[in-house]
Amino acid sequence: MSNFAIPVKPEIPKEIMDKWQKIVDLMAKIVGVPAGLIMKVDPPQIEVFISSKTEKNPYHKGEKANLNTGLYCETVMQKRESLLVPDATKDPNWDNNPDIPLGMIYYLGFPLEWPNGEIFGTICVLDYKDNPKAIAFNDLIKEFKTIVETDLDNLLKNYELEHEKERLKESERKYSLLFNRMLSGFALHEIILDKNGIPCDFRFLDINPQFEAIIGIKRKEIIGKTVLGVFPKTEKYWIETYGKVALEGIPARFSQYSLEFNKYFDVSAFSPEKGKFATLFLDITGQKKLEERLKESSLIINTSNIMLFTWKNEKNWPVEFVSENVLNIMGYAPEDFVSGKVYYSNCIHPDDLSRVFQEVKKFSEEKDRTEFIHEPYRIITKEGNVLVVSDWTFIIRNSEGIITHYKGIIQDITEKKKTEDALKQSEKKYRELVENANSIIAKYDKKGTIISMNEYGLKFFGYTEDEIIGKNFIGTITPKIESTGRHLDDFLLEVFSNIEKYPQNINENIKKNGERVWVLWTNRPIKDENDNLIGLFSVGTDVTDRKKAEDTVKGLNETLSILNKILRHDILNDLTVVMSACDMIQVDDQRLKQKATKAIMKSVSLIEQMRSLENALVSEEVLAGKSLGSIVESVVNNYPHIKFSIKGDCTVLCDGAIYSAIDNIVRNAVVHGKTDRIDISIHEKDGRCELRIADYGKGIPLDIKDKIFEEGESFGDTRGSGLGLYIVKKVMERYGGEISVEDNKPSGAMFVLKLKKA
Structure with a gap:
């Protein structure tokens, strides 16, 4: 005996079955599985009620199987909860499952229930392999479950509404019982006409408890009152529609949004007698919101940087389907591809096309291969721009194992690739700089503790990494007092406190063996995300030989300056005296006197030029x-x-x-x-x-x-x-x-x- 006793329920109309067919087709397509199903239980059997129209789907609409045979769906219905089976071949509990001989080892399903809690069946997806990405669509499948159950709810309610009409005619007792217990809101009204016989308002004659629950108003507050008197924001549309039903006797069924209540209603209206009308209505706001969410999901796909393609396994890969956002990304309309005006292969960069073809050929020849990921390649847009894309391709085979189609998820990763390339280049340059630099490269925290030092720096100072990391630089690689007498501890703490003031500094350092050296440090601050100083990055160059040479040159310059001053002062004074003496000497040979004067003037000029030369060469x-x-x-x-x-x-x-x-x-x-x-x-x-x-x-x-x-x-x-x-x-x-x-x-x-x- 089965545990699933189902009372007589209404037939599922064609429009709902068509809607459910679209749901399972969309579900299978989005999740990426060969089979999406809606199963209906009818003890002692369960029926494939709706089956997705997808490649390699072994289930056909109308097929039936006996219950109590170990089907996945039986477990879902018995436990009334979702079931995920990643690989049934690895679980002995499913050894007798009739789905395994069909190759369906992956299963994700949810129970479907009538509004009264009785089991209708299941909604599920199945695959020939473990499909880890399917679980990412768990919430989406639950949304589809909600839509189906909402339809069952509405179907049952509509079914009951139709029977309510008949029962109202049969007896007042049955009418009263049904009136007070029905799931739909019910109200009886009389239409009000203006002086020209045009409907302008209507009056409430009776309402049921569900009406009170849906509208949120008590019976005593509304009976005998007009709709505009109680709900003044009621749109004209409602009065016109109900007026036509009341006066012409033609029933109406419609869904409409009410501004007064901020809700969507599914309404059935009929006229029990001329001038009066009754309404049966359901609050379908929740269903409308679910439909909007489905639209939003489609919108998300079509506004993302991911394109969906379906290609035929033919020359140049003609496109059978492409998502609408291809226009935004590649500049081509979907019709350009689907009509054959543009082939996808023609959009692949010529330098990458051969590699892409080879990758497709290689993976397609693997019989068990169902999907593969290309190495990123370039495509050319309609405007001639070059994009870098990733391509996750799924192989679609027919029942004979022949590849008929490829389905691809193409993502524009151009900016990501640029960022990655720039980062790799930066990291490469940084590694080369640190590893090959003939300079000391060190990091310190803001207290002067050595955080890191490159190999060159360790060898230069004669320490191992264990000996120096975690030590303060003062007292290890820097003496407290320089040989010049300068107190380095105070000076270097000033450097750390005002790094912007000291982008460079030269100071004496000390090696492990006690040798004193001079190092030119180039400093850069290390800051946290709040721009607070947390450390120092320094690059040091050994300038000991340069410092010694500079000191030697400085000494020589000082000597040269002293000699030059002696030359300019003492000798120039002597020449001035000689010049004065020449002027006073009386000689007969004036040419000799002029020659001596000229020689003295030349010497004076030479001394003046020596001063200029000193300024040119050694000016401080x-x-x-x-x-x-x-x-x-x-x-x-x-x-x-x-x-x-x-x-x-x-x-x-x-x-x-x-x-x-x-x-x-x-x-x-x-x-x-x-x-x-x-x-x-x-x-x-x-x-x-x-x-x-x-x-x-x-x-x-x-x-x-x-x-x-x-x-x-x-x-x-x-x-x-x-x-x-x-x-x-x-x-x-x-x-x-x-x-x-x-x-x-x-x-x-x-x-x-x-x-x-x-």
């Missing part, structure tokens, strides 16, 4: 932004007898040596070039400041033009030491600039100085 003055126009104006004031033309201005990085450099060029033009006119222009060019000094004198001989900036080169009738332009060149090099010379037209020379903008 900090470069700063200065107006080049103002500097030029200051220089030309020393030559009142020369005609100058000055145009433009620019702020450049320089120090005091720029004055003597420009003066040197101007003095050469006047003294050696014999010019009486000089044009000076200043302008920006290629991101730098360009100063052009053009004279109209003798110019520079062709044979020395290429050597004019070399030490000792001179020209003109009054040849100098040859140091002037050499000093100018050295000044420009110290500024990071350039100097060159050109011929001026029609005569003379043009010196071009290029300096960095401030």
Whole structure:
């Protein structure tokens, strides 16, 4: 005997069966299984009531099987709860299940019940294999279950409504009993007409308890009153529709939204006598919401970056189905593919097409293969843009095992691929930098504890990782007091506290063996998501040899400066005395006196140039932004007898040596070039400041033009030491600039100085 005693229930009408057919077809398609079913129990058998129209579905509508034979659905109906069987072949409880010989080893099903709780049957999906992704659609299948049970509920209620009409006519007693216990809301009304005989309102004559429950109003508050008197927001549509039923006697069945109650109602209206009408109605708001949710699910798919394709197993893979969002992603309308106007293979990037074909061929030749995932490949949109996609393809075979179709889930992963490639490249560069760097790379927390150090740094300081990680850098790799006497503990704590102020610092460090070294540290802060400092990232370069060389050069510069000062002070004073003595000496040979005076003047000039050379080579003055126009104006004031033309201005990085450099060029033009006119222009060019000094004198001989900036080169009738332009060149090099010379037209020379903008 079966446990499923079912009373006589109404036949399922064709429109509902058609609706359920669409549901199981959609369910099988979305879940990706060969079989989606609605089973109906009719003891002692169970029937395949609705079967999905999908490939490889072994179940056919109308097929019946005996109960108590170990079917999956029997367990679902007995326990009245869902059942998931991932692989029945691994569970001996299903050894006698008649579904296993059909190959259906995977099962996910839910019970279907009539409104009164009696079992109708099941809704389920089955597969030839374990289908892990199907469980992700558990809630969707439950929604389909709710829709079917709602239809059963409505069907039963409608069935009862029809019988209620007959019973009302049979007897007042039966009418009263049914009236008070029916599941639908019921009301009897009389229509109210205006002076022109047009329905304008209606009055409540009677209502049942379910009416009170659905509408939320008590009987005593409504009987004898008009609808507009009780519910003033009632739409005109209701009065017009009911007026037609009451006056013409034609029954009406419709579903309509009520603004007054913010609900959807399924309504049946009929006229027991002219001028009156009765209504039977159900609150179908829940069902409407479920339908809307189904629409939203479709909308989600069609607004995502995932396209669904069904291809025929033919040349160029003609498309049989494609989701609507292909228009948004690829620019083609679905009809372009389905009509054969566009083939999917023509959209695959030419450089990837052969590989994609080979992957399809390889996996298709595996007889047991039902799905595969391509390596990402590129497709070309209608607009010519290149997208990177992932492709999860399902193989569809007919009953003879021949592949008829492929179904694909194509996802646009272009941005994801770009991000992944950029991240991989960044990680690669970072690894190469850390692993191959000939620099110390270390991380510290905000207290100075060493968090990590690269291999080069460990070898440099002579520690193993275990010896140094977790130790404070002061006292391990940094002495508390530098050999210069500077207290490094205070200084480096200041660096940690004001990292933006100290992007770089040089300090003395100490190796494990006690050797003192100098390291140039480049520092970057490490911050948390709230922009709080949590540590320090430092890259260190050993500059010990450079520091020693700098100290040596500094000492030599100081010595050179002292010698130069002696030269300029003592010898220059002596030459001044000699010059004065020459003026007072009376000699007959004035040429000899002039020769001696000229030699003294040359020595004085040479000493002055030595000072300029010192400024050019070893100046400790900090470069700063200065107006080049103002500097030029200051220089030309020393030559009142020369005609100058000055145009433009620019702020450049320089120090005091720029004055003597420009003066040197101007003095050469006047003294050696014999010019009486000089044009000076200043302008920006290629991101730098360009100063052009053009004279109209003798110019520079062709044979020395290429050597004019070399030490000792001179020209003109009054040849100098040859140091002037050499000093100018050295000044420009110290500024990071350039100097060159050109011929001026029609005569003379043009010196071009290029300096960095401030």
